[in-house]
Each structure stands twice: as structure tokens, then as C-alpha cells.
Amino acid sequence: MAKITGITQKTDNSFVNLYELDRESKTGKKGKYYVASRAKSKKDLKLVTGKNIPDGVVIYSLYGEKKDKVVLIRQYRYAINDYVYEFPAGLVEKGEAYRETAIREMKEETGLEFIPITINETYEKPAFTTVGMTDESCATVFGVSTGEISKEFQEDSEEIEVVLADRDEVRRILKEEKVAIMCSYMLMHFLHDQEPFEFLKEL
Numbered sequence: 345m346a347k348i349t350g351i352t353q354k355t356d357n358s359f360v361n362l363y364e365l366d367r368e369s370k371t372g373k374k375g376k377y378y379v380a381s382r383a384k385s386k387k388d389l390k391l392v393t394g395k396n397i398p399d400g401v402v403i404y405s406l407y408g409e410k411k412d413k414v415v416l417i418r419q420y421r422y423a424i425n426d427y428v429y430e431f432p433a434g435l436v437e438k439g440e441a442y443r444e445t446a447i448r449e450m451k452e453e454t455g456l457e458f459i460p461i462t463i464n465e466t467y468e469k470p471a472f473t474t475v476g477m478t479d480e481s482c483a484t485v486f487g488v489s490t491g492e493i494s495k496e497f498q499e500d501s502e503e504i505e506v507v508l509a510d511r512d513e514v515r516r517i518l519k520e521e522k523v524a525i526m527c528s529y530m531l532m533h534f535l536h537d538q539e540p541f542e543f544l545k546e547l
Contacts, residue, residue, distance in 0.1 A: 346370050351386050354378075359435070363389065380478040382435070390479040398470035398483040401446045403432045404530050405458055405489040411540040413508045414531065415489050416517070417453060420503035429507070429517050430524040433482065442468075446485035454506045455494025460487040463544050473526070484526075486541060511535055 350366035361384065365377040382399040383389045390396065405415040418427050434449030436442050443460050450458035463486060470481040493506045509517065514531050517523060523531070533543045 348391065349374075351389070351392075353386055356384075365391075378477075380480075382480055390481070396470050396472075396481055398436055398442050399480050400433060400435045400482045401442050401449065402482050402484045402526055403446045403450055403458065404484055404486050405432070405450065405456075406487075406540050407456070407489050407508050411488060413510050414514065414534050415450075415454060415456065416507040416509050416527070418505040418507055424522070426522060427503075427505075428522040428524055429527060431527045431530070442483045443485055446487070450489060452497040452499075453502070453504055454489070455492060455496060456489040456506075457491045458487055458489050460485050461541070463541075464546055467544055482526075484530075486544060 347368050348365050349368060352364040352366075354362040354364050360380055360382060363379045363381055363383075363386070365379060366374070367377045368374050379389070379391070381389055386392060403415070407413040407415050415432060416429050417432055418429050420427050432450050432453045434445060434452070436445045440448075446460060447458050450456055468483050468485060470483045472478075473480045473482055493508075495504070495506075498504055507513070511534070514535055518528065518531060518535075537543055
């Protein structure tokens with residue numbers, strides 16, 4: 345098995361940092377590996393703690409009396425210098441339960457009121473986002489939203505358009521637009537479930 349022999353923190357930023365790992369491959373070959381992380385110091389890296397505490401949440405929310413629309417955001421992202429379709433999402437603040445994060449972030453990004461549903465906790469278990477380059481993990485919170493769309497609570501750094509997409513619009517988005525991968529997979533469920541959240545039935 346490969347092993348890590350040293351860690352050097354290369355940046356000191358508020359929301360994401362770069363870490364350089366000294367590593368040895370399974371055959372003993374030495375080299376470097378780089379990891380982006382939400383961790384503010386080496387001691388907080390998941391490769392050090394061994395814990396999978398969610399850094400953020402992804403919010404899969406249905407909308408409307410028939411729950412026949414899904415809440416999406418179309419957001420500008422510097423990494424691609426373009427807009428991409430995503431679910432509302434955000435970082436968990438210190439001491440904050442991730443379901444509370446979901447309620448807060450939905451309000452901030454869309455103006456909508458979010459009500460999480462109770463499901464088997466396995467479905468909300470934090471999962472890694474892009475583990476080839478980061479130790480970031482997110483919990484997915486499922487629920488329904490009500491109210492009116494508003495940009496009142498968005499931060500200056502956010503360029504977000506809120507989209508309440510029905511199945512026809514979801515098909516178009518998947519065919520024609522740039523979509524975050526976690527959002528893409530969930531939209532496939534939205535298209536094919538006969539009942540809202542059918543795929544969340546007990547394991």
C-alpha cells in the first residue's frame with residue numbers, strides 16, 4: 345500500500361488550501377502529490393484525522409404543489425470561466441448541524457424556505473466530491489422548498505440565477521448545458537422517478 349511520509353501546507357487561505365504530500369508508491373517509488381482541502385491546517389486534513397466530517401452540503405430540493413420541479417442554480421464559476429448548473433450548496437459553519445446549513449444556504453442563495461425530509465441516514469452520509477484532487481466531502485440533504493425566489497441574501501461574490509426546472513427543462517439542461525456531476529446524477533433520478541424521491545426508499 346502507498347504511504348505518506350510528509351505534509352507541507354503551501355497556502356493559507358480562508359476557504360481552500362493546497363497541501364504538498366511526500367509520498368511513496370506501493371513499490372517504494374518516492375514523489376509528490378498535491379491535495380486541495382477546506383482544512384485550515386495540516387492537523388485538520390482528513391488524511392490525518394481519519395474522520396469524514398462534511399465540509400459542506402448539497403441541497404436536492406423539489407418545488408411546487410405536485411413536487412414536479414427541482415430547484416437549481418446557474419452559477420458563474422472561475423474554474424471554468426463560465427456558468428454551470430448546480431444544486432444550491434454551501435459550507436458548514438463551525439458548530440452548525442449540516443441540515444441547518446442546508447436551510448441557511450437555500451435561503452441565502454435562492455430566497456426560498458427549505459424543509460428537509462426525514463430519510464435513512466445512509467442517504468445523507470457525507471461523500472467525497474472530487475477525491476483525486478481534494479479531501480472535500482459533502483452531505484446531500486433532501487427536501488422541499490416554498491416561497492418566492494429572491495437575490496436579496498446573495499453575496500457580492502455570487503453570480504447566481506435560480507431555476508425551477510420541470511422535467512422538460514431538466515432534459516434540455518442535461519443535453520445542452522454544463523452541469524456539475526453530483527447534480528447531473530440526481531437529475532437523472534428526477535427524470536425517471538414516478539413518485540417524488542422514489543429512489544430514497546428504505547435500503
